[in-house]
Amino acid sequence: MSAAKTTPGRGPHDAGAARQTTAAAALLVAYAAIAALPVVLAWARGLPPRPWLDELSSALAMTSLMVLAVAFALSGRIRTVSSPVGIDAAMRMHQLLARPALLYLLVHPMMYTLPLADRPWDDTHAATLALTPAATLTGLAAWVLLMLLVPAAIFRDRIPYRYETWRLSHALGAAALMALGIHHALDAGRYSGAAPLSWLWGLAAAPCALALANVWLFRPIAMSRRPWRVSRLERIAPRTWTLTLRADGHDGGRFRAGQFAWIKTGSAWRLSDHPFSIASAPARLPEIEFLIKEAGAFTAALPDTVAPGARVFLDAPYGNFTLEGRDGEGLMLIAGGAGLAPVMSLLRELAACGERRPVVLVVGNRIAEQIVFADELREMAGRLDLIVHQVLGEPPPGWPGLAGQLDPDTLRPLLPAPAPERWLYFVCGPTPMIDAVEDALDRAGVPLEQIVAERFRYDSGRPGRRERRMMALFGTAAAANLLVALAFALRS
Ligand SMILES: Cc1cc2nc3c(=O)[nH]c(=O)nc-3n(C[C@H](O)[C@H](O)[C@H](O)COP(=O)(O)OP(=O)(O)OC[C@H]3O[C@@H](n4cnc5c(N)ncnc54)[C@H](O)[C@@H]3O)c2cc1C
Incomplete structure (x- = not known):
């Protein structure tokens, strides 16, 4: 790829x-x-x-x-x-x-x-x-x-x-x-x-x-014909886990960096499944990694339901949060919280492919303890033309990074110059964050077509720019x- x-x-x-x-x-x-x-x-x-x-x-x-x-x-x-x-x-x-x-x-x-x-x-x-x-x-x-x-x-x-x-x-x-x-x-x-x-x-x-x-x-x-087994479930930040699975008796299939899977634990015949973005790059198959933030009953119960060796069933791949067929002079990746999962998949893929275009990563979290993959991102900055901006809503005293929300005020000085509209933007995180980022990019003259967004919730509140267009x-x-x-x- x-x-x-x-x-x-x-x-x-x-x-x-x-x-x-x-x-x-x-x-x-x-x-x-x-x-x-x-x-x-x-x-x-x-x-x-x-x-x-x-x-x-x-x-x-x-x-x-x-x-x-x-x-x-x-x-x-x-x-x-x-x-x-x-x-x-x-x-x-x-x-x-x-x-x-x-x-x-x-x-x-x-x-x-x-x-x-x-x-x-x-x-x-x-x-x-x-x-x-x-x-x-x-x-x-x-x-x-x-x-x-x-x-x-x-x-x-x-x-x-x-x-x-x-x-x-x-x-x-x-x-x-x-x-x-x-x-x-x-x-x-x-x-x-x-x-x-x-x-x-x-x-x-x-x-x-x-x-x-x-x-x-x-x-x-x-799903039942191609099961996966849990290799590792690791707590990497408060209420945040990486779940690593290995294909059990098959090659793991194929996916594109940035896509997601529907996960079932216990049995492939359970009526409910949950969508999670794949955080690893395709090259890592037959292993696959997810970054999961606790949200409610299913995610909070993960430590009890997915012990190492347990069988897990995936319906995958889905989603369009991918690089293929898209063009830009540079890439700006903007992630809020668990929205970093598909963005990590893209970054890992870009690093594996020896990407030469400039890449800017902006990650938003509330507190410093929620920052994840910091060492890997530092290491990637040596291999890619990558700049990483960590933004905290509640920064500790002496915080060297940026403070605030991922909103137009925070993003404006980080946007590429002189032609931000010629870059490609990948945005993933809570719906209000995606709407705020799309508004900020809109004000900077970036057309909607240059923005690829993945929403983790299908039920959004206030309609954003893309949604207003769809409604019209x-x-x-x-x-x-x-x-x-x-x-x-x-x-x-
Ligand atoms: C395309 C996509 C990719 C996602 N990727 C990630 C990821 O990489 N990491 C991560 O931490 N979270 C991700 N999520 C969110 C994750 O699916 C929910 O947080 C999880 O399903 C919540 O389940 P719960 O029982 O723990 O919480 P609940 O309290 O039951 O749910 C919290 C909210 O999550 C949504 N949700 C819950 N169950 C489902 C379901 N079965 N299908 C669709 N939406 C549901 C609903 O909007 C619900 O209000 C993704 C969501 C989508 C749509």
Whole structure:
């Protein structure tokens, strides 16, 4: 594996920006087209129009069901779905898509004006609604489930149950929601009950079933066939561990520096797993190292659950926090806390490949005792053109490094000059830190395309710069879909 070099005669950010803009535009068009497909197919059936509110209600429900299928597929750890944009962006899209779907389905049952009546002469259901008792039941159950699932996900942090409990209930609830919704559409839908829309709903169920089978069947089978054994668990700072694993009976597979793995302890068939960035470089295989900071039940229990020799199961590799295909005159790596894990993997890879471009590493911690890998970084500075800045939020007296947070004020004097926009930036750490760093880089004129960020939490609070752009993108697509639904409702 070799690190990317600058392309002569062309600004690295130009190529990156063009690639990202094309990917975003393609994504937007594909999403809007998929979401509009059921309404377009319904329109093509040529049935006589009903009152516009009834037609709009059906169109919104069909659009929402399709959007929910897309949202489901995005969360299913299917690499071909999440790889082009990165798994954290895919998860954010999953969350953003659920919001308009919730809104549309909330109003769906309240918008119908036609009576529920059995009139044999109304065979196209232009004057009555075709609602069987079974369809009423599945529709109601799907509606209630959605009203519970989406708010429970948005306000998960404020509800006192474990992340794993929420994740399992969310997955099972979403699967039930799709099954109930599709039954309701097929049984009660004026348009969905017949081909080609009935086929489309069959097709839409496939990625949902695949997503579930992938996470709970195919991945565990693959994980159980390629187990790992704990070589070492070492406490290197307060509440911070390095976990070293060795491939047990296989070569360890392949990964790119900066990627992450889902870890299961005990059994590959456990329902819950946890994502951790690989901190070692690929060259160290068949050994692999993680840097883990205690956060809650799973990480705090590590000393009890992963004694040397214990079996551990990895689903890997995932993630786009990698050097491949990216260009920059230099590299600035910015890490907060455990965000140093994938950054160490990149640095170790750069050192192994004899990287010659300048590299600046900025690491943020609260106190000096949390600084890790200091000796190795000093040694690396001799092999790479590397400058290391340690930043402490609460520095001890006489601290020779920088003091403060990884915010615009701290970062401004550390940015490369004279052309920071020609460098490549890797940022990993808590979400507020990533947002602050992206803001600081934005002010320095660095385009978003030159920044690669890895979020350790999929549930961010205040939307950052990247997220605002994604929201604008999906807002545009949602508006386009609303227009299609309105045009369908108002046709006559
Ligand atoms: C791509 C990625 C890479 C990561 N790399 C590292 C790393 O190298 N080192 C490190 O210390 N931490 C890393 N994390 C964070 C780590 O996954 C969580 O700290 C850990 O799962 C917390 O579990 P817990 O039971 O100890 O704490 P909890 O109190 O249960 O969780 C704390 C928070 O972590 C998140 N979380 C918990 N469980 C999961 C899960 N199963 N899947 C996704 N998110 C979860 C949730 O946002 C939760 O609110 C990474 C996270 C992601 C998404």
